[in-house]
Amino acid sequence: MNLAFIGFFITGAVFAIYAYTFYSLAEKKLPVFLKNYAFAYFALALAFLIWAFAALNNNFLVNSVIIGNVLLLLGSIFLLNVLFNNNKNIRILSIVVGIILSLVFIWMRLNYYLPTPFMSNGILVFNTQKIISIILSSIFVFIWLPANLVAAKKVTANISIQGMSFAYSFIYGVSTIAAIFFIAFKTVPMVITAFVTLGICFVMLIYSNYVASKLLPNQK
Amino acid sequence: MNEIFPNQTEPVTPAQVQVKPSYKVHNWIALVYVILLAITFFNENEGLANILFFVMGGFGLVAGIGFIVRMFKMGHGVQNSLARVFLYFVGIGGGIVIFIIAGIVALIGVFRHISFGF
Numbered sequence: 001m002n003l004a005f006i007g008f009f010i011t012g013a014v015f016a017i018y019a020y021t022f023y024s025l026a027e028k029k030l031p032v033f034l035k036n037y038a039f040a041y042f043a044l045a046l047a048f049l050i051w052a053f054a055a056l057n058n059n060f061l062v063n064s065v066i067i068g069n070v071l072l073l074l075g076s077i078f079l080l081n082v083l084f085n086n087n088k089n090i091r092i093l094s095i096v097v098g099i100i101l102s103l104v105f106i107w108m109r110l111n112y113y114l115p116t117p118f119m120s121n122g123i124l125v126f127n128t129q130k131i132i133s134i135i136l137s138s139i140f141v142f143i144w145l146p147a148n149l150v151a152a153k154k155v156t157a158n159i160s161i162q163g164m165s166f167a168y169s170f171i172y173g174v175s176t177i178a179a180i181f182f183i184a185f186k187t188v189p190m191v192i193t194a195f196v197t198l199g200i201c202f203v204m205l206i207y208s209n210y211v212a213s214k215l216l217p218n219q220k
Numbered sequence: 221m222n223e224i225f226p227n228q229t230e231p232v233t234p235a236q237v238q239v240k241p242s243y244k245v246h247n248w249i250a251l252v253y254v255i256l257l258a259i260t261f262f263n264e265n266e267g268l269a270n271i272l273f274f275v276m277g278g279f280g281l282v283a284g285i286g287f288i289v290r291m292f293k294m295g296h297g298v299q300n301s302l303a304r305v306f307l308y309f310v311g312i313g314g315g316i317v318i319f320i321i322a323g324i325v326a327l328i329g330v331f332r333h334i335s336f337g338f
Binding site for chain 2: 193
């Protein structure tokens with residue numbers, strides 16, 4: 001049984017459902033710029049689905065990691081729109097810088113830090129080099145985490161129920177931490193543990209979208 | 221009406237003000253936790269690392285229980301049933317996540333051969 005395929009496929013599907021439900025929310029009940037947030041998670045979902053199919057075809061493993069990294073960077077650029085929505089100039093500057101740095105990262109990945117993933121007992125271990133792991137974790141800490149918190153704040157801005165803001169911020173924050181662990185871990189028990197954590201987080205996130213859709217008033 | 225307790229029309233009493241610093245305590249605990257984690261990652265002494273991991277594992281387990289209790293208390297005070305169930309759900313889900321993360325730390329503390337694998 002290929003656990004990696006099942007795990008990545010289910011998680012990718014969960015990410016896609018989360019992105020879709022958030023996109024629907026952004027269309028009806030949240031500021032429109034938050035659609036970028038949904039696009040970022042669509043990119044992440046696609047990366048996970050690609051890894052799922054790579055787990056079935058080992059010849060595609062290395063390329064799948066590079067494609068996954070490109071999608072992760074693409075998602076991060078979408079999130080820059082969320083982070084710097086208030087200031088147009090900074091937003092454009094950050095996107096330009098983001099694209100340039102992304103190209104440098106991919107060039108580094110192709111020429112100096114080629115991915116070395118492997119399958120172990122049906123589990124896909126990314127085996128990311130330390131420097132790449134630090135860069136990817138930094139992207140999560142400095143872009144995905146703050147963007148998640150901005151989204152949490154925007155979602156709960158019109159919900160005047162005590163504790164909701166805290167609950168949303170917690171889920172969005174802890175999901176990012178789980179994602180960092182998942183990318184950084186190299187051993188099978190740790191990968192499985194991080195996977196379970198990430199799965200629980202996204203079940204909470206999907207449920208949070210359902211609750212928000214019921215509690216938020218329509219925008220238009 | 222005041223900023224700290226929006227539903228209260230009377231001035232805040234000193235006893236009520238004493239409640240607020242507890243949130244600062246949480247921040248300090250989180251900071252100490254992160255410092256311990258950093259020390260553990262970069263230290264070469266196996267014995268010290270085991271002790272630190274044990275302490276952090278314990279910290280995490282207490283934090284998990286504390287989180288569940290906190291979310292249930294929050295949910296208990298909410299009128300809207302959908303929001304109440306959501307807060308309970310986050311309490312249980314979040315508690316499990318904290319347990320798992322704490323469990324990782326505690327496991328590594330006890331069985332050093334299970335490395336983080338960074």
